[in-house]
Amino acid sequence: xxxxxxxxxxxxxxxxxxPRNFHAIENADRHANGFNPLCxxxxxxxxxxxxxxxxxxxxxxSGCAISTASASILTETLKGKTREEAQALFEAFxxxxxxxxxxxxxxxxxxxxxxxxxxxxxxxxVKCASLAWHTLxxxxxxxxxxxxxx
Amino acid sequence: MAxxxxxxxxxxxxxxPRLFDVRHIREDFPILKQKMHGKPLVYLDNAATSQKPQVxxxxxxxxxxxxxxxxHRGVYLLSERSTxxxxxARANVQKFINAAESREIVFVRGSTEGMNLVAQTYGRQHxxxxxxVLITALEHHSNIVPWQILCEEKxxxxxxxxxxxxxxxxxxxxxxxxxxxxxxxxxxHVSNALGTINPVKQIVAMAHARKIPVLIDGxxxxxxxxxxxxxxxxxxxxxxxxxxxxxxxxxxxxGKAHLLESMPPYQGGGDMILNVTFEKTTYNHIPHKFExxxxxxxxxxxxxxxxxxxxxxxxxxxxxxxHALLAYATEAIGQIPGVRLIGTAREKAGVLSFVMDGIHPHxxxxxxxxxxxxxxxGHHCAQPVMERFGIPATVRAxxxxxxxxxxxxxxxxxxxxxxxMFA
Ligand SMILES: Cc1ncc(COP(=O)(O)O)c(C=O)c1O
Numbered sequence: 344x345x346x347x348x349x350x351x352x353x354x355x356x357x358x359x360x361x362p363r364n365f366h367a368i369e370n371a372d373r374h375a376n377g378f379n380p381l382c383x384x385x386x387x388x389x390x391x392x393x394x395x396x397x398x399x400x401x402x403x404x405s406g407c408a409i410s411t412a413s414a415s416i417l418t419e420t421l422k423g424k425t426r427e428e429a430q431a432l433f434e435a436f437x438x439x440x441x442x443x444x445x446x447x448x449x450x451x452x453x454x455x456x457x458x459x460x461x462x463x464x465x466x467x468x469v470k471c472a473s474l475a476w477h478t479l480x481x482x483x484x485x486x487x488x489x490x491x492x493x
Numbered sequence: 494m495a496x497x498x499x500x501x502x503x504x505x506x507x508x509x510p511r512l513f514d515v516r517h518i519r520e521d522f523p524i525l526k527q528k529m530h531g532k533p534l535v536y537l538d539n540a541a542t543s544q545k546p547q548v549x550x551x552x553x554x555x556x557x558x559x560x561x562x563x564x565h566r567g568v569y570l571l572s573e574r575s576t577x578x579x580x581x582a583r584a585n586v587q588k589f590i591n592a593a594e595s596r597e598i599v600f601v602r603g604s605t606e607g608m609n610l611v612a613q614t615y616g617r618q619h620x621x622x623x624x625x626v627l628i629t630a631l632e633h634h635s636n637i638v639p640w641q642i643l644c645e646e647k648x649x650x651x652x653x654x655x656x657x658x659x660x661x662x663x664x665x666x667x668x669x670x671x672x673x674x675x676x677x678x679x680x681x682h683v684s685n686a687l688g689t690i691n692p693v694k695q696i697v698a699m700a701h702a703r704k705i706p707v708l709i710d711g712x713x714x715x716x717x718x719x720x721x722x723x724x725x726x727x728x729x730x731x732x733x734x735x736x737x738x739x740x741x742x743x744x745x746x747x748g749k750a751h752l753l754e755s756m757p758p759y760q761g762g763g764d765m766i767l768n769v770t771f772e773k774t775t776y777n778h779i780p781h782k783f784e785x786x787x788x789x790x791x792x793x794x795x796x797x798x799x800x801x802x803x804x805x806x807x808x809x810x811x812x813x814x815x816h817a818l819l820a821y822a823t824e825a826i827g828q829i830p831g832v833r834l835i836g837t838a839r840e841k842a843g844v845l846s847f848v849m850d851g852i853h854p855h856x857x858x859x860x861x862x863x864x865x866x867x868x869x870x871g872h873h874c875a876q877p878v879m880e881r882f883g884i885p886a887t888v889r890a891x892x893x894x895x896x897x898x899x900x901x902x903x904x905x906x907x908x909x910x911x912x913x914m915f916a
Contacts, residue, residue, distance in 0.1 A: 346530075347863050351856075351914060360851075360915075382855045382871050383885030405885060407853035408915065465859060 349461030350468070351408065354416075359408035364401040364418035373485050377404075377478030379470055384410045388418075388478045395426050407471050409462065414475035416455055426483055432456070433476050439463070440472045513810040518895050521546040521802070525895060532865030535900045540685045540844055540891035541869055542735045543716060545799070549739060552798035556791045563787055565764060579790055582797030583780075586745050589800045590730065591721040594750055599780040600788055603744035604712040605635040607731030608679065610746055610783065611708050612639035614756040615729075616677060622648035625674045627705075629654040629662050629691065630881055631684040634874045636710045640679060649676075656881060660687040660836035668699050675700075678707045682714035686875035686889070687836025688819075688844025690714075697726050706752065712736055716893070717815055717842050719808040722747050734792060738893075739799035743792035746783070753779040760785040811894045815843045818892055822901045826890070829908055835887050843892030846873075849908070852915045854888045860914060861888075864907045866900075 368374075371389035378385050384406030391399035400421055402414045421429050428451060435450045437443075442463030445453065462472045519525050522544045527534045536544060556578065562571040564579045580595075587595040601607050616639075620626060626640045630653050637651075644651045652675070654667035662680075671678070678700045683690050697707045706728035714720055716737040722730045727747070734743035748756075758765055758776055762785035767775040776782045803811070822845055827834050831850040849857055858870035869889045872879045879885060890904055 347860060347914070350859065356915065382853075383879070384853075384855075385885070407855035409856070468855075468859065471855065 346461075346464055350465055352458045352461065354455065354458045355408060355412040358412035358415040362402075362411055362415040364415065364422075365403065366401050367403055368399055368401050371399075371401075373482050375478050375482035375485060377474045377481075379406075379410070379474050381470065382407065384471065384474055386410065386414050386475050386478050388414070388475065388482050390479075390482050397421050397424055397426070397429065402475065406474070409459075409468050409471040410474050413459065413472045416458070417475045417479060420454060420456060421479070429479065429483065433480060436476060437473060440469050513806070513814055513894075515814070515895065515897050518806065519897075521548070522895055523547055523550070529865040529867070530863050532863075533903075535864075535866040535896075535903050537890040537892065537896065537900065537904065538867045538869045539716070539893040539896075540713060540736070540873070540889065542741065543738045543893055544895070545738055545740065545795075546802050548802050549795045549798045553740060553791050553795045556794050560794075561791075564790055565781075575790060575794075578794045578797070579788075582793045582800075585797040585800040586732075586747075589720075589804065590715070590732075590745075590747060591723050592747055593723060596779050597747055597750050597753065599746040599748065599753070599783045600793055601731075601744045601746050601783075602742055602789070603733040603735070604633075604710055604731040605733075605744075607729070607744055607746035608636050608708065608710060609639045610759045611677075611679075611729050611731075611748075612643045614759050614783075615706070615752065616640070616643045617647070618755075618757060620644070620647050620649045620676045623674065624649040624676045625652050625670075625672070626650075627652045627654065627667075627670050627675050627678045629667065629680050630656045630877055631660070631662065631681055631687065631689055631691065632679075632875070632877070633681060633685050633710065633712070634876070636679050636681060637877070650674075653877075654680075656689075656878075659838050660684065660689045660878075660882075661838045661840075662689070662691055662696075664692060664695065664699075667696070671699060671703055671705065673703070675703070675705050678705055679710065680707070681710045681712075682720070683711075683717065683842045683844075684836070684875070684878070685713045685844070685891075686873040686878045686887070687838065687846055688713075688841045688891075689836060689838035690718075690840040690842055692840070693727070694725050697728075701726065713842065713844075716811075718812050728752055734796040734799065737796075737799055738802065739796035740789075740792035742789045743796050745796075748779075750779065753783070758782050758785070762786040806894065814894050815892055818896060818898065818901070819843045819845075821898055822890070822892065822904075825901050825905045826908065829905060829912075831912060832908060835882050835884065843896075845890045845892075846887040847889075848884055848887055849911065852911060854886045856915065857888045857908070857911050860911045861904070861907045864903065864910065866904055866907050868904075 368389040374389045386404035389401045400418045440462040560575045564576040708729035712733045730747040732745040735741040765785040835846045854870035
């Protein structure tokens with residue numbers, strides 16, 4: 344069962360049972376919804392931006408342990424990060440879960456996100472792990488669209 | 494050589510042409526000998542597709558090794574052989590579902606194409622603005638979407654017969670939805686998501702009392718029950734070969750001859766015509782009118798072999814064995830604390846759909862897979878059913894006659910393991 348325990352790391356199980364930042368942000372300036380039609384997982388990401396910086400971030404939704412933990416750890420990781428830093432982390436995270444070599448020297452430190460390395464052995468679960476990140480990106484893109492009209 | 498299993502009572506021997514012994518049955522399915530992640534494969538996703546016995550694999554091989562040629566075209570021996578094998582398969586299907594004539598058997602890609610064919614031919618011919626098509630809340634997407642497309646095109650309305658908390662069609666409510674606006678009724682014989690067996694005979698009688706034809710989606714019924722289209726008085730009956738131990742890419746649409754004859758063709762092309770000029774084309778007779786182009790010849794022959802195999806085992810044996818196995822599984826799985834069965838119809842085929850407290854079906858599926866157990870997790874192409882029960886997804890274990898009590902025990906043990914992991 345070594346494979347399974349690499350997927351369901353303690354940290355992941357903990358976040359799936361007790362998700363952090365699991366609420367709506369009252370006056371979020373933007374949010375986005377994500378949906379995985381294959382398994383019915385749903386997630387909403389709320390952002391409160393201060394200029395280019397993510398001042399507050401939260402999520403709601405329902406999903407499997409991997410997708411819930413991924414959203415939870417995402418919100419923990421990105422609070423206080425800039426848009427650019429978030430984008431770089433997404434790229435590094437995506438490499439990690441799809442089993443591509445992560446640039447440990449040049450890239451941003453993965454920190455707690457590293458617990459998702461085991462996902463790469465379970466190709467059908469990659470979408471679970473990345474749902475929240477795709478949703479985050481569309482939330483950020485919406486803000487970019489708003490920003491460009493200003 | 495004498496075997497140790499002797500059939501003592503000749504009456505039993507006669508009723509069971511080959512006394513059902515699951516160990517022998519399993520020998521016929523080479524794939525079942527495999528290991529997954531080092532554990533014996535426990536294949537419990539038969540509602541998605543079934544495994545193939547060696548005789549079906551051999552039939553495919555034989556076609557490609559010895560008989561490969563197009564049908565209905567060549568004057569040479571090879572083509573004669575393949576045409577014969579193809580048409581023999583049609584006769585096999587006819588006998589198997591007790592159709593009156595072999596020309597009532599149209600070969601299609603699968604149930605999905607069967608439903609689309611009827612919607613696009615009979616449906617377009619008879620359903621107009623303000624008319625209604627009646628289905629049930631238990632349908633697979635393939636018996637919903639073709640009717641939605643038709644209704645949208647025609648300005649007609651799709652009506653849906655509701656189900657109760659057990660996942661049974663509420664027949665009284667269903668009957669109220671039948672009116673002179675209803676132009677066709679389309680219902681699943683057996684629900685793939687919940688296993689409910691619909692009272693199709695009563696449904697047909699209700700609809701016929703109002704002169705409304707009925708299409709039955711038999712994708713999940715034919716592999717598990719003895720189906721007699723004439724006893725049901727079905728107007729159309731759709732079947733998927735791959736769910737009844739045959740190859741993928743082949744299915745059957747049964748239609749009463751007078752209906753098929755009155756319908757326009759579905760697709761145009763070779764084989765479906767008698768005579769073509771630029772001014773006027775005469776369509777071929779049924780069933781060929783609905784079989785445009787070169788069909789999946791190998792798979793059709795494979796389906797014929799699957800039917801021979803099932804006939805040898807005996808559908809009565811299949812049904813009674815699965816019935817007992819379902820009862821065993823319902824008890825074994827249903828009594829695990831934290832497991833809730835979804836779909837507890839009194840008339841049910843071998844499907845166990847369930848959810849677990851606080852554990853997402855997807856995680857259950859991944860953990861079971863590591864134990865070698867293949868189950869389906871998700872909405873099973875029946876999102877409205879999931880919505881009815883207020884859940885995004887279920888875990889579904891679906892049985893076939895090669896499954897065993899030991900495999901059910903493995904599933905139960907796997908679920909206990911899941912609970913420990915996520916406790
Ligand atoms: C009840 C039911 N109807 C129709 C279908 C569609 O069958 P196919 O995909 O073989 O066309 C399925 C397959 O899952 C089914 O379970």
